[in-house]
Amino acid sequence: MHKPLLTTDFLDRARNHYGDQEAVVATTGERFTYEELGDRVDRLSAALQERGVEKGDRVAVLDPNTHYHLEAAYAIMQLGAIHTPLNYRLVPDDFEYILDDAGVTAIVADHEHAEKVEPIRESVPTELYVSNDADATEGDWEDYEALIDREGEYDRPEMSEDDVITINYTSGTTGDPKGVCRTHRAETIHAYLVSTHQEIRDDDVYLWTLPMFHVNGWGHIYAITGMGARHVCTRGVDAEGIFEAIRQEDVSYMCAAPTVLNMLSDYYDEHDPETIGANPVRVATAGAAPPEATIRAVEDEFGWYLKHVYGATETGPLITTSDCRRLFDEDASERFSIKKRQGLGYLGTDVRVVDEDGEDVPRDDATIGEIVVRGNQVMDSYWEKPEATEEAFNDRLEGYYHTGDLAMVDEHGMLSIQDRKKDIIISGGENISTIELEDTLFDHPEVADAAVIPAPSEKWGETPKAFIVPASGDPNDPGVTPEEITEFTRERLAGYKVIHEVEFVKNLPTTATGKTQKFELREREWEDEESMVGQG
CATH class of the missing domain: 3.30.300.30 (ANL, C-terminal domain)
Incomplete structure (x- = not known):
């Protein structure tokens, strides 16, 4: 039997089964159940639809990790519109490029970041501007709370799992950013994989240290919601605040780049804070491999369990994990060298390391090749860039996304990235x-x-x-x-x-x-x- 895979299913499930359970700890101090969260989402969907937002329209969200971002993402997707999260650390010229490139119809912005959009309003196609605090935002912005102060009735259109539902723009480290188009199906399957490999459960308390704009927070806006777990929102990342939130909210799971882990380690060395609340803590890290000393500090000193994952905006992002417990002794120091590796492919994900001819390199942990991947969580295409899409999927090996990362493979098939091709x-x-x-x-x-x-x-x-x-x-x-x-x-x-x-x-x-x-x-x-x- 075939059932379409839709991103809207995640919030629908949480409302159905966990409606009276706490869903969100907001940065404003408010707390919302899943039914309350869903009601706010419905009312925003209705308001956007009333103002002309239709299926297929691109709607941008410029917001740190707040409940407004979560609500806006689901409100957009319930209309079949395309959620287009923006990196709030960009400058006006960057926003001008992205809003114009994606043809963004509307934008929902945090009051602290809306000022970067105001100077470029006349040069972008965006017509509707919404701020979570219009009084604190310069220019003509509709107020978010006033907008949703109404009944939440809207018409949810028919949607296909192959419809593009998000566009995530790359970091732009090698030129203009590209819009990575992802379908309902890709987002859903990626969330299923994250739920499995990151062991997400309904009693998890997730701390938002990873930007929600970054590939939809590695899919956690879906996975945490769909499982009925609890979101603890943040406006920024600082070591003291992270340790405090872990203790006060009994956080059980979070993500942190190696730079954040280093920041936490430095703070721990200086202040010796309590590192755990009522729940054991596991943390996922990605990007450059963290030094073994950092992994050792996280596990042996903080008492957390570290999972090293890997991927790219174009791949979901997550496609591999070093959390392979049958391959290391949890009490042995050798585990750090394994956890430092990017690891094995996720379920249903075909990850290979190939030479210039597209042939698999030997599993000798010495020969270097490029990582290529094929999987249901990989992007559909780059937004209106067919040539870049063709190149990304057909350079060394036809039909595989080419990451540009160079790696070696050991006897178990565990990846260890050695470099970017250009580096x-x-x-x-x-x-x-x-x-x-x-x-x-x-x-x-x-x-x-x-x-x-x-x-x-x-x-x-x-x-x-x-x-x-x-x-x-x-x-x-x-x-x-x-x-x-x-x-x-x-x-x-x-x-x-x-x-x-x-x-x-x-x-x-x-x-x-x-x-x-x-x-x-x-x-x-x-x-x-x-x-x-x-x-x-």
Whole structure:
């Protein structure tokens, strides 16, 4: 029997079975049950429909991790319109590009971020502007609460599981952002996979430290809701607030980029806070592999259980997990080296590592190839970019999304990312992994953060250069010399991998989701060169 897979099913299920249970702890101090949440969503759907929003229209949401974002997402999808979340850390020019590129009809914005949209209103097709606090928002914005102060009757259109229901824009680290189109079916299956691999249950208390705009919060706006679990919303991320929320709300599950884990570790070392409430805590991390020292701190000192996952905006995002408990002893320190890997493919997900000819690399944990993936959670296409879509799915291997990440595979098929194609260093004909170098640097007590890129070398073509944020916080007084860094890497790495160039910096350029924007460092380093030697 075939039943269409629709994103609206998640809230429908929660209302049906958990209507009287607490759904949301809002940043305003309010608490809503699932029936109350659903009623607010219905009233917003009705108001948007009354103002002309129809099936297929793109409606943007510019909001941190608040209940307004959750409500707006479901209200949009109930109309068959396309939820288009925006990164609130962007600048007006970025918003102008995205709103115009997607042809956005309406926008629901947080009052603290609406000011970035106001200057570009005349140059975008958007007609309806809604703020969660119109009085605090400059310009002509309708007030969210006033808008939903009405009966919640609306007409839900017929929807197909193959309809595009979300457009998530990429970080734009290599050019203009691209709109990643995802269908009801893709979002639903991804949420099912997240629920399984992240072990989400109805008694979970989920803390929103991961941006909801980032691939719909890795699908958690669906999975947490559909399971009838509880959302604890936030307006931002700070270490003290995270530990406090965990204790006060008995948080059981959260996501955190490696940079957030490092922030929590630093705060823990200084303040020794309580790290657990009434529930045991598990945390998912992704992006660059966290250093083993960070994983050790999270598990042995915080007492949390860490799951390392991997993916991209185009892939759902999640496609692999290192949570493979039959492959490590939970009491042995060796588990950290396994948890650091990106791991095994999710259920029903075909993840491969292939060479230039599209052939699988051997499982020798040494040969490097590109990660390609085929799965039901992978995107449908890039919004109005057929050529980019064709290239993304057919470069080395036809029909697979090409991630651009380079990895090795061990005997069990566990992935270990070594680099992005563009970030691999080719020095004197030898391939050098910047991730390996960065992980080595993280072991130095005077290094708080680091990024390694290829720098021009007259002798070798390229040589590794490290940009280091010192633990002292002062690049003028880093507590270590470049020569000592070089010697530190020489003692731990093969000779051709030694870092000879070091620059101490106050901070590293990052995207809103914590990814280091190495292209900025690379462009600056190579601006006087005719070409970039040795790019993969």
